[in-house]
Amino acid sequence: MTSNNKSSVSQSNASRIQSSQARSGSDMSSGSFTARAQSAAARNENTELTANGATKQGNTLSSSSKPSSKK
Numbered sequence: 326m327t328s329n330n331k332s333s334v335s336q337s338n339a340s341r342i343q344s345s346q347a348r349s350g351s352d353m354s355s356g357s358f359t360a361r362a363q364s365a366a367a368r369n370e371n372t373e374l375t376a377n378g379a380t381k382q383g384n385t386l387s388s389s390s391k392p393s394s395k396k
Contacts, residue, residue, distance in 0.1 A: 339366035 339362045346352075346359045353359055 333369045334362050334365040336366045336370060339363045 339359075342362045343353075343359045346357070351357070351359070
């Protein structure tokens with residue numbers, strides 16, 4: 326019996342994977358496990374941000390809500 330319980334890869338998980346793979350001299354190319362983990366972490370972060378109503382613009386994170394107009 327297989328489990329369908331999948332857990333998301335976070336940026337910190339991907340960083341640990343990358344560090345471990347680099348220390349052991351493993352493949353670090355674009356098709357490697359490390360690259361796939363980093364890609365999944367970025368995709369998960371983007372999915373979470375858009376689900377929470379925030380968008381990434383350049384190097385900053387901004388809320389998608391409109392600023393209040395005070396007079």
